[in-house]
Amino acid sequence: MTNYSHFMIRTAVEADRAAVEEIVRDAYTKWITVIGGEPAPMKADYAALIEAGRVWVLDSLDALIVLVEEPGVLLIENVAVRPSAQGKGLGRRLLAFAEERTHALGRTAVRLYTNEKMTTNIALYQSLGYRETGREEINGRRIVHLRKDLPHRTAQR
Known part of the structure; x- marks a missing residue:
């Protein structure tokens, strides 16, 4: 059993690609x-x-996040x-x-x-402070947009 209490998050490298694709496949197949x-x-x-x-x-290659910089916000793509x-x-x-x-x-x-049929994911995001900002249809699927405004942080000394 893996202990996740002291894990590290790092940018993926090409050598991680197979594991990344496997994580995504396994996580989304359901x-x-x-x-x-x-x-x-x-x-x-x-x-x-x-x-x-x-x-x-x-670093255990059990989870991933895809982040995309956008004007004023950071998009969590996956x-x-x-x-x-x-x-x-x-x-x-x-x-x-x-x-x-x-x-x-x-x-x-x-x-x-996220897809509007992924209700457990939507509930998780909302429990973490995300609010729904809209819905739209993309390629025949209904998509729910969510956003979390973050409190302003003053510079640390």
Whole structure:
């Protein structure tokens, strides 16, 4: 059993690509029947995302987050945790890491989107302070947009 109390988060490198793709596949497979097809993260080009420095992994390679800098906000494009490691707080830690990165980049909010049929994910995000900002249809799927405005931090001395 892996102890996650002192894990590190680092940017993924090309050597991590197979593990990254496996984490995503394993984490999202359960949603295929719920939403009627592969979730968008299963179709992403992880070689390009890793090369662009957008993929961050838990050093145990049990979880990942994909972050995209946007004007004023940091977009969480994907959070995935291996099913065998779910329920241990890894997703929440990665979301907290996204907030830390948001502050470090001088941005004031973090945003994400998910399929409206992924209700357990939406409930988790809302429990962490995200609020729904809109819904839209993309490629025949209903998407829920969520955002969390972060308190302003003064510079640490």
